Amino acid sequence: MALLVVDNLSVGYQGQKGYLQALEGISFSLEAGKSLGFVGESGCGKTTLGMAVMRLMPSNGFIRNGRIIFDGEDLLEKTDEEMRRIRWQKIAMIFQSAMNALNPVHRVCNQIVEAIVTHSPLIDKKEAYEQVRDLFQLVGLPENRIRDYPHQYSGGMKQRAIIAMALACNPQLIIADEPTTALDVIVQDQILDEIKNIQTELNISVIYISHDISIVADVCHHIGVMYAGQLVEYGAREEVFNNPMHPYTRALLSSYPTLTGEKSHLMPIPGEAPNLINPPSGCRFSDRCAEARETCRRNHSVWLELAPTHKVLCHQCGKNCGQ
Amino acid sequence: MTTADTGIELSERLQWMNRLIEGWSIYKKNLLGKIGIILLVLFALMALCSFIPPLLDPMYQPMAGVDPEISTATGPSTRHWLGTDFMGRDILSQLLTGARIAFMVGVSAAFMSVFLGTAIGMIAGYVGKFMDTLLMRLADMIMVMPALLVLLMLAALFGQLSIWFIVFFIALFRWPGVSRVIRAQTLSLKHRPFIEAAKVAGASNLRIIFRHIMPNVLPLSFLYMTFQVTSAIIIEAALAFLGFGDPGTVSWGMMLQWVWKTGHMFRAPYWLLPPGICISLITLSFYMLGRAMDEVLDPRLRKEGETD
Amino acid sequence: MELWRYISRRLFQIVVIFFVILTVLFLLFRLAPGDPVSRMVDPNLTPEDAALLIQEFGLDQPIWMQYLYYLKNFFTGHFGFSFHYGQPVVQIIGDRLPNTIMLFTTSIILSALVGIFLGKIASWNKGKKMDTSLTLGALVTHTLFLPWLALILIWVFAYKMGWFPITGMISDEVWIDPEIGLWTKGLDILHHMVLPLATLFLIHFGSYLLIMRSSMLDTLKEDYILTGRAKGLPEKVIRNHHAAPNAALPVVTSVGLSLAFSINGGALTETVFTWPGIGRELVFSVSHNDYPLAQASFLLIAIVVLLSNLVVDILYAYLDPRIRY
Numbered sequence: 001m002a003l004l005v006v007d008n009l010s011v012g013y014q015g016q017k018g019y020l021q022a023l024e025g026i027s028f029s030l031e032a033g034k035s036l037g038f039v040g041e042s043g044c045g046k047t048t049l050g051m052a053v054m055r056l057m058p059s060n061g062f063i064r065n066g067r068i069i070f071d072g073e074d075l076l077e078k079t080d081e082e083m084r085r086i087r088w089q090k091i092a093m094i095f096q097s098a099m100n101a102l103n104p105v106h107r108v109c110n111q112i113v114e115a116i117v118t119h120s121p122l123i124d125k126k127e128a129y130e131q132v133r134d135l136f137q138l139v140g141l142p143e144n145r146i147r148d149y150p151h152q153y154s155g156g157m158k159q160r161a162i163i164a165m166a167l168a169c170n171p172q173l174i175i176a177d178e179p180t181t182a183l184d185v186i187v188q189d190q191i192l193d194e195i196k197n198i199q200t201e202l203n204i205s206v207i208y209i210s211h212d213i214s215i216v217a218d219v220c221h222h223i224g225v226m227y228a229g230q231l232v233e234y235g236a237r238e239e240v241f242n243n244p245m246h247p248y249t250r251a252l253l254s255s256y257p258t259l260t261g262e263k264s265h266l267m268p269i270p271g272e273a274p275n276l277i278n279p280p281s282g283c284r285f286s287d288r289c290a291e292a293r294e295t296c297r298r299n300h301s302v303w304l305e306l307a308p309t310h311k312v313l314c315h316q317c318g319k320n321c322g323q
Numbered sequence: 324m325t326t327a328d329t330g331i332e333l334s335e336r337l338q339w340m341n342r343l344i345e346g347w348s349i350y351k352k353n354l355l356g357k358i359g360i361i362l363l364v365l366f367a368l369m370a371l372c373s374f375i376p377p378l379l380d381p382m383y384q385p386m387a388g389v390d391p392e393i394s395t396a397t398g399p400s401t402r403h404w405l406g407t408d409f410m411g412r413d414i415l416s417q418l419l420t421g422a423r424i425a426f427m428v429g430v431s432a433a434f435m436s437v438f439l440g441t442a443i444g445m446i447a448g449y450v451g452k453f454m455d456t457l458l459m460r461l462a463d464m465i466m467v468m469p470a471l472l473v474l475l476m477l478a479a480l481f482g483q484l485s486i487w488f489i490v491f492f493i494a495l496f497r498w499p500g501v502s503r504v505i506r507a508q509t510l511s512l513k514h515r516p517f518i519e520a521a522k523v524a525g526a527s528n529l530r531i532i533f534r535h536i537m538p539n540v541l542p543l544s545f546l547y548m549t550f551q552v553t554s555a556i557i558i559e560a561a562l563a564f565l566g567f568g569d570p571g572t573v574s575w576g577m578m579l580q581w582v583w584k585t586g587h588m589f590r591a592p593y594w595l596l597p598p599g600i601c602i603s604l605i606t607l608s609f610y611m612l613g614r615a616m617d618e619v620l621d622p623r624l625r626k627e628g629e630t631d
Numbered sequence: 632m633e634l635w636r637y638i639s640r641r642l643f644q645i646v647v648i649f650f651v652i653l654t655v656l657f658l659l660f661r662l663a664p665g666d667p668v669s670r671m672v673d674p675n676l677t678p679e680d681a682a683l684l685i686q687e688f689g690l691d692q693p694i695w696m697q698y699l700y701y702l703k704n705f706f707t708g709h710f711g712f713s714f715h716y717g718q719p720v721v722q723i724i725g726d727r728l729p730n731t732i733m734l735f736t737t738s739i740i741l742s743a744l745v746g747i748f749l750g751k752i753a754s755w756n757k758g759k760k761m762d763t764s765l766t767l768g769a770l771v772t773h774t775l776f777l778p779w780l781a782l783i784l785i786w787v788f789a790y791k792m793g794w795f796p797i798t799g800m801i802s803d804e805v806w807i808d809p810e811i812g813l814w815t816k817g818l819d820i821l822h823h824m825v826l827p828l829a830t831l832f833l834i835h836f837g838s839y840l841l842i843m844r845s846s847m848l849d850t851l852k853e854d855y856i857l858t859g860r861a862k863g864l865p866e867k868v869i870r871n872h873h874a875a876p877n878a879a880l881p882v883v884t885s886v887g888l889s890l891a892f893s894i895n896g897g898a899l900t901e902t903v904f905t906w907p908g909i910g911r912e913l914v915f916s917v918s919h920n921d922y923p924l925a926q927a928s929f930l931l932i933a934i935v936v937l938l939s940n941l942v943v944d945i946l947y948a949y950l951d952p953r954i955r956y
Contacts, residue, residue, distance in 0.1 A: 056860055087863035099854040105876050105952055114860045138658075149952040464648050466888075467940060471895040472913060472932060476656070479917040479925050481662035552739065561899055565780045565914055579779060583903075588782050589790045599779030606774040 001072065002029040003205050004053070004173060009066035009120030010054045011045075018277040021237055023229050026066070030222075032172065035199055035206035037216030037237075039252070040226035043273055049226075053207070054091055055083050071172065089119040090188045091173045092166040097159035098179045098182030102150035109146045115168045122278050135164040139194060156187035163194065164229040173205045180215065192219055217241045222309075225249045228274050228284040232302075245291045245312040283315065291316050342542070356615025362608035366601075370426050373419035385417040385573040396591050406593040408578075409585045418597050421575040425556050425605055428490055429575070431554035433548045435494035440501025441544045445532050447502065448509025459506070462499035470496035471561050486569040489562060493555045500545045508540045543621055549613035551607045555577040560602050575602050634948055634955050641944050649781050652933050655700050656926065661694065671924040673714040677766050684711070687915050705930070711923035715916065724909060728931065730800060730815045731908030734824060735897045735935075738831035743886050746836040747879050750843025754878075755870060757848065765840065773837025781830045781903040788826060798905035820882045827904040834896055835889075842885050846878040853877070880951055885944035909935070 011023040023045045029270055030036050038046045055069055055075060063156050068075040070091065078086065097111040102111060116128040136143055139160040150158060159179060166174055176195065180188040196219055199206050212217050214225055216237075223240040225233040225248065233246040244250045251269045271288035274280055280296040284290070289296065293316065301313045382390045390402075394411040397403070424487035447458040458540040474492055478484050513536075523529050538572065562568050563576030566584070575598035582588050583594050661667050672684045685691055688711065689700030704710070710720035735762045746769075775821040789797045796802065805811055805819045850856070851874055859869040897912025905911065909928050916924035 054861060056857065084863045084865065087861055087865065093857060093858075093861045095854065101854050101858045103855040103858075103873050103877070105950070106873075114864070118862065118864055118868075147956060151953050153955055336647040450703060463644075464651060467648060467891060467936060468652075469891040469894045469898075469932070469936060472898060472910075472929060475917050476659070476925065476929050479658055479920070479922065480665075482664075521778060553774075558778070558895075560776060561778065561895065565902065566918060579776075579782070583778075583782060589786055592786075595786070596777075599776050599783070603771075603774055604781065605770065609737070610770070610774055 003032040003071060004030040004207075005067075005069040006053070007067045007069065009049075009052065011048055012062055012064060013058075014060045014062065015277075020276050021229055021279055022061075022276060024054065024279075026231050028206065028224055028231065028234060030173075030205055032205055033199075033203040033218040035208060035220065035221035036222045036224065037208040037210065037215045038224045038226055039210060039216050041211060041273065043228075044274075045224040045229040046226050047177055050093065050209050051175050051206065053175060054087055054093060055088075067134055078290070088166075088171065089169045090171055092169065092171040093174065094159075094162055094166045094174060094176040094179045095128050095160060096178045097155050097183050097237070101162055104150055107147050107149055108153070112161075112165045115165055119169045119290040126241075129170065131162075135167055138167065138198070139164045140190075152226070155183050156191065159183060159187075159191050160194065163191075163198070167198065167202070167204075170202075173207065175207045175209070177209045178211070179208075181210070181212075188215075195219060213241075214256055225252065227275055227278065227282065230284060230313060232285065232301075232313045235307070237245065239307060239310040245293055245306060245310070245317045246285075246314050247316075248285050283313075294302065325589060330382060332375065353615040353618055355611040357619075359608045359611030362547045362604060363612065364458075366422050366605055366608070367426065368424035369419050371423075373416065373423045376413065376416040376419065380471075383413045383416045385412065385420040386571070388412045388416065396587055396594060398591075405597055406591070408452035408581060408594055409587060414578075414594055414597065417573050417578055418601065420573045420577070421578060421601065422605075424486075424572050424574040425560075425602075428486065429552035429605075429609075432490045432497070432559075433551035435550045435584060436551050436555075437501050437527040437544050439494060440498035440547070441505050441537070441540060443498060444502035444505025445458065445536055445540065449513060449528065449532050449536060458502070462502055466494060466499045468496065474558070474562055475565070475567060478562075484562075484567060485572060486559075486572050489559055489569065490555070493558050496558075497551050497554060501544065501551065504547060505540050508543055509536055509551050512536055512539055542607040544617045546613060546620055547611050553609045554615075556602065556605060557570040564570055575599075588617050635946055637954065638941075638945060641941055645941055648938055653702070653705065653930065654698075656930065660922075660926065661697075670926075671711055673712065675839035676859060693872055709722075710927040713916070713924040714921040715919050716921075717925065720923050723914065723924060723928050724931050727907055727909045727912050727928075728935075730906060731897065731901065731910060731935070733820075734901070734906060734908060735894070737824075738828055738897070739886065739893060739939075741828070742832045742836035743839055743882065744837025745832070745884070747843045747875075747882055749836070750840040750882070751847055751870070751875055751878070753840065753844045754851070757951065764871045765852060766844065769837035769840040771837075773831045773835070773841075775834060777830065777834050777901050778903050780833060781827070781900055784826050784830055785903070796823050799823060800906050806926065823906075827900045827906050830900050830904075831893075831896055835893060838889070839882050839885065843878060843882050846881045847874060850878040852937075876950070882948065883943060883947045887940055887947070890936055890939050890943070894932060894939075898932075 003189065006029070007027050009023060009026040010021070013020045013022055016290055026045075026049060028036065039050060044225055048061075051061075052063055052193075053070075053075070055078075056065075057063065063076060066076070070086075075083065075086070101110065112132045112135065113125065113128045116131055117123060120128075126244065132146065133143060136146060136252055141157060141160050141164065142300050145153070145157070150161075153161060163179070179195070180191050183191065192215065195206065197207075198204065199219075206220070208220050213223070213225075220237055223233075223235065223237050224231050225240065225246060227248050233240060233249045235242065240249065242251070244253055248269075255268055269288055274284050274287070280286065280297070282295075282299055283292070283301045286292040286296040296315050299315065301315055303311050305311045306317070335403075372387075377385075377388070382388045388411075390407065391412045393403075393407050396407055396409045397408045397411075400406065403413045403415065405418065408414055408417070443458055443462075447455040470493065473496070474484070474489065477492065506583070518531060518535060521535050522537060526534070557566065559574060560576030560579075563572075563574050564580050564583070566580055568580075569579050578594070578598040582591065582598075588595050663670075665689040667955055668685065668690050671683050671688050671690060676684070686707070688704065689697050692700065697761060710724075710889050712718065713720050713723055716723055749765055749769075751764045756762045776898035787796045800820060800823050801816070802819055802823075805816060849872075851870075853874075856869060856874060859873050864873075870886075872949065894910070897908070898914060902914045909931055911942045912930065913928035916928060
């Protein structure tokens with residue numbers, strides 16, 4: 001059975017100007033030990049998705065519809081107290097290092113010990129400290145920096161510390177939200193390797209959120225492409241990367257340079273993402289899509305299954321686009 | 324005036340007016356601000372009315388009024404709505420005069436300190452380097468000193484202080500606070516394109532400071548004026564309370580000094596309460612005014628959801 | 632270590648500032664209208680005594696020599712004789728200093744701690760009755776006129792209710808009696824300290840409360856708070872262990888910035904309650920033209936303020952690891 005099944009999830013934020021539909025009808029599943037990446041531009045809802053799975057919505061956020069079934073149980077039915085116990089213990093999160101994710105006035109080791117002790121109250125502080133040392137070794141951080149404060153770490157070190165902290169309670173699932181965004185490419189590469197190793201060694205499922213499809217394709221078994229709050233394409237990494245079906249996915253891929261192959265022009269995607277307070281009734285990508293038709297603009301898109309693991313939310317695919 | 328200057332000036336003026344209008348609409352929604360303004364208007368009325376009682380009858384003179392029938396402290400009556408002090412002088416007219424003095428002291432000292440603070444802050448921020456260090460070190464030194472106690476020492480050395488001397492020195496002690504803020508603002512403005520444009524157009528430093536930077540820091544100065552008014556009023560009141568105020572002015576602090584020193588504080592609540600309430604309320608209303616203005620000037624303080 | 636460098640730098644700054652104050656005071660005393668000699672030497676002394684003093688303080692020397700004498704005398708504790716008390720000034724202010732420290736320090740610590748605590752609570756209950764009443768309370772108490780509040784407190788609690796003494800720091804009967812133990816004498820001081828402490832506390836805690844409240848609201852938006860929630864920490868732990876220590880830092884800064892204001896308040900409180908501290912001594916000596924005492928009191932107060940600033944800075948450096956390391 002899949003570790004995580006998200007079924008028709010809709011999430012929104014109540015703002016002064018109206019209700020913003022951040023996510024609509026998101027459905028996917030994730031097996032234990034596998035990794036799934038969500039790609040999309042800013043505002044597409046990928047961070048909201050991560051937050052929703054952990055039920056960390058802010059006070060003006062609402063999960064309207066759907067189910068989040070983790071390890072056989074619907075997380076949306078859990079009480080706050082139950083959810084609190086699940087967080088970090090079963091599902092952990094890795095934040096961007098550029099964020100102030102670590103409390104500046106507490107030592108790094110203490111913050112990790114806190115995570116351990118909260119979920120295993122019987123554990124001795126000394127033992128927890130030993131675990132922290134092991135974690136540091138695992139993520140490649142020097143042991144003599146354990147008792148430092150966060151501001152003394154470099155960006156890459158902070159990211160590793162955040163990873164170490166996420167692993168502290170041996171979670172089954174880790175949600176990584178743009179973990180390498182603020183780092184330079186060399187450190188980015190190291191961190192990605194780190195995550196891949198951890199994933200295979202410890203058999204942890206990973207949901208990887210990024211705006212960078214090349215990273216996601218490197219790390220994840222499956223890729224989900226998001227646009228304007230909807231999942232528009234979903235499939236195994238080879239399928240999506242080598243045979244993108246949705247016009248948005250294709251546009252996304254062609255807006256990245258490649259090191260090999262013919263030199264071609266980079267194609268930015270014209271236009272802007274739609275206003276999610278009043279989303280268009282038809283396909284949300286239609287006004288930026290080169291292949292849009294009348295049906296696209298008028299009718300809600302439906303899922304088209306191109307292969308057992310590859311599906312696309314588009315009117316046109318299967319008929320006209322690609323092969 | 325160069326063309327660059329005129330162009331910049333016009334757009335700046337329009338920006339200014341827009342902001343003023345926008346600011347007022349935000350201010351109107353703030354409850355504290357409204358209460359603050361109402362109270363201040365009441366006090367202003369009090370100040371204006373201070374001229375009335377002596378005109379009605381010389382016995383209502385705050386300092387020299389002599390009531391032919393009363394020469395001790397008495398409670399409120401139809402003749403004296405708030406009663407009389409230990410010499411038989413009318414308390415209400417003293418209170419009204421106190422309002423006038425409070426405004427005078429508060430606004431003058433605030434104006435002077437903000438004027439000084441803005442000028443120094445702009446110069447320190449814009450010119451930078453040695454001048455900046457020098458001025459800010461000076462500001463640090465002054466900020467550490469307790470204004471009231473220094474004024475006491477001055478009173479010891481120079482005898483009775485006149486009200487304008489007091490006002491001037493209060494301003495001298497309060498400008499550092501303003502200058503720090505203005506300096507910070509100037510630093511952030513220094514590198515904006517419109518300043519660069521003016522420099523390229525050949526404007527001198529002085530011109531840039533006063534023509535271009537000043538209009539942009541003035542709203543902040545104005546905001547700080549409200550805080551400065553309250554501290555000026557309090558310092559003068561405390562000084563008068565201790566007996567070192569200007570003996571020729573009847574301020575609320577002076578009234579409290581009289582109640583206290585003549586031993587009437589336990590038996591004349593009609594005399595003890597009004598001046599203290601007035602000082603506290605005027606402080607409160609300026610503070611509320613300042614907070615409401617703060618919200619106008621700093622968009623981050625506005626209630627969530629009002630931004631666009 | 633960074634911390635020592637920081638402290639020594641601040642110490643140096645303070646010493647410089649103090650020297651400036653010392654010099655300015657010296658100049659003021661010489662430049663003010665009237666005979667400078669009469670500022671140090673009681674006009675009522677006999678000519679022989681006066682001559683002795685003049686020699687000791689170098690008052691007949693050229694000004695730069697006088698300055699050196701002035702500095703030397705300051706560092707050896709020769710502040711002259713009080714005109715009013717007839718005793719050496721240094722003895723008087725030495726007696727008064729502990730009383731001021733006792734009252735002043737306690738009031739600042741109390742108002743800061745309570746302000747932080749209540750500000751924290753107000754921020755948790757934002758928008759609700761608890762918050763509105765705390766904020767309003769803070770606003771009102773913090774704008775009250777200190778001497779007036781003091782008088783009202785005396786009137787209500789000392790005069791009308793008789794719960795507390797009206798003035799002073801000790802009851803003479805208690806202190807003169809050799810039979811009464813130290814503990815009781817200590818309690819007597821505390822009993823006298825309640826109203827002055829209450830006055831200072833009420834005036835100051837409000838601003839700390841308001842600052843802590845807005846600081847907490849800002850801090851709760853920080854990313855590490857989200858991390859805390861993601862870690863599954865209980866809300867209480869997040870607020871008290873993660874948010875509050877960060878939110879309290881601006882309050883500490885504010886305590887430092889308002890020290891001058893606090894000492895003004897301290898002097899006023901001592902005067903109204905006749906608490907025998909340096910603040911009151913300053914006011915008293917100025918009204919009685921007791922120049923040597925006034926000068927020394929002022930200098931001592933300046934030292935107290937400067938050192939308090941240093942203490943607050945050190946405290947801040949200790950609390951914020953970003954400064955220490």
